[in-house]
Amino acid sequence: MQETHKSMKDVSFWFAELIEKNDIAWPKMLHQTIDIHADVCIVGAGYSGLWTAYELLSASPELNVVIIDAKYPGYGASGRNGGAVIPRINGSREFWGSIKGKTGTMALEKALVEAVDHVGHVIAQENIDCGYTKNGMLELARTPLELQRLVEALQEDRRYGHGPAEIRMLSKSETASRITAEGVIGAKLTVNAACIQPAALVLGLTKAVSQKGARIYYNTPVTSIESCLATTTHGKVHADIIVCAAEAYTQSIVTERNKITPVHTSMLVTEKLSEEVFAQIGWGDREVVLAEHPFLHLQRTRDGRITIGGDDNRLTYKYGSVPCTDGPAEDKVFATYREELVRLFPALANVKIEHSWQGVFGARRDWAPAVGLNKKTGIAWIGGYVGEGLAASNLASRTLTDLILGxxxxxxxxxLVRELPRKWEPEPLRMLGSVAILKMRHHGMKMERKTGRHSPMVDFANKLAGFTGFTG
Known part of the structure; x- marks a missing residue:
């Protein structure tokens, strides 16, 4: 694996940080597959694949588990994300309720809250040095309309059983006592949320599953998945169960195309900031921070930097849903996030952006994750978190483990356990639709910021896309 370290620096700051600290000693991994037999073959060594292997081997150590990845563990969204472990999942409460009713939705939300703690428990148990810090999540409101939406969301939370000990509103002054961001008039605080160093979690999970007996094959692209068979560029893997956990890179598997499409995202990270700067900003508890218009997620890292990122598919969609290349964010994306960072924190106007990177996360056609197992074919599916995968992937993997073990x-x-939704439309329909919908959403949000009133155009674009929102 040593030969991949140089390229890892282009994948994300998180990998670059581990390399610079000389802290990325992978466990032994294999390359040639030829002809392999296993009980369970997991395609994809991101969070979904690694968590599934971890849970399976924790429950049944005798299992023969093989993990195959086209690159190496964490190459995709698992090594590039914002590091927010939050009890949130794509798909609105109405969407999940249409499957199992309000009781099922409430059970899903409770399980997501517990997943945040389960992630922390495994991190502690396996002694994974990824900076897990559980100090909550702040969703900032900078306009009366945003504040109104947060209040309405809180009222809905109450109807679904979330009390003040879990989620509550903060006044302008209460928010300022935690973080000083320009124009903020209030915030919604979710207590049970944490932040991590994402690549360090990947590395720790990789070591843990290897120690439990999983065989990991890297640089081994899977070309097709059939009943009890995964065909790779280096041979075949025969297994009772084949788990497709390739997420945004599912398009590269012929038999799985258009089940998940990649959505582009980018991130920036500042240089290390001085205590004087943080004296102005606050943020001493390192809460996860979310903001809107456009959607933004931020983290204060354990070594005193600030990361910022979001969904930039509007600026970077590529024909055929081709994943972006490794390397820095595109210039127009970089400029957008730099501008948003300074808009939130004017004190950072002259701060250097030390690293930027881009990547993709996976979205199913109904914009909600799914877990399932076809007992006749032995093919299992997991993923489609639409950028909300850190806690959700842990919950999904434990769910899939129970399905596999019967x-x-x-x-x-x-x-969450459901059949796969319909596939994405073929090109050029997918590109034409995506561009039109994303432009409508962008224009609608721009008008909301300008007028302070709700834009029906955002609702119309969401309806066309099939996007219902999120739960949690």
Whole structure:
């Protein structure tokens, strides 16, 4: 794996940081597959694949588990994300309720809250040095319209059983006591949320599953998945169960095309900031921070930097849903996020952006994740988190573990367990539709910021896209 270290620096700051600290000693991994037999073959060594292997081998150590990845563990969104472990999942409460009713939706939300703690528990148990810090999440409101939406969301939270000990509103002054961001008039605080160094979690999970007996094959692209068979560029893997956990890179598997499409995203990270700067900003508890118009996620890293990123598909969509190349964010994306960072924190106007990177996360056609197992074919599916995968992937993997082991549990009764939605439209329809919808959303949000009133255009664009929102 040593030969990949130089290219890892282009993947994300998170990998670059580990390399600079000489802290990326991978466990032994294999390359040639030829002809392999296993009980379970997991395609994809991101969070979904690694968590599934971890849970399977924790429950049944005798299992023969093989993990195959076209690159190396964490190459995709798992090594590039914002590091927010939050009890949130794509798909609105109405969407999940249409599958299992309000009770099922409430059970899903409870399971997501517990997943945040389960991630922390495994990190502590396996002694993974990824800076897990559980100090909550702040969703900032900078306009009366945004504040109104947060209040309405809180009222809905109450109807779904979330009390003040879990989620509550903060006044302008209460928010300022935690973080000083320009124009903020209030915030919604979710207590049960954490932040991490994403690539360090990947590395720790890779070591843990290797120690439990999983065989990991890197630089081994899978070309097709059939009943009890995964065909790779180096041979075949025969297994009772084949788990497709390739997420945004599912398009490269002929038999899986158009089940998940990649959505582009980018991130920036500042240089290390001085205590004087943080004296102005605050943010001493390192809460996860979200903001809107456009959607932004931010983290204060454990070594005193600030990361910022979001969904930039409007600026970078590529025909055929081709994943972006490794390397820095495109100039127009870089400029957008730099501008948003300074808009939030004017004190950072002259701060250097030390690193930027881009990547993709996976979205299913109904913009919601799915977990399932076809017992006749032995093919299992997991993923489609639409950028909300850190806690959700842990929950999904434990759910899939129960399905594979034939255990009927509270997790297997969650609405997350469902059939795959219909596939994405073929090109050029996908590109034409995506560009039109994203432009409508962008224009609608721009008008909302300008007028302070809700834009029906955003609702119309969401309806056309099939996007219902999120839960949590």
């Amino acid at each position: 255990r009927e549990t509270q997790l297997t009764r969650l609405p």
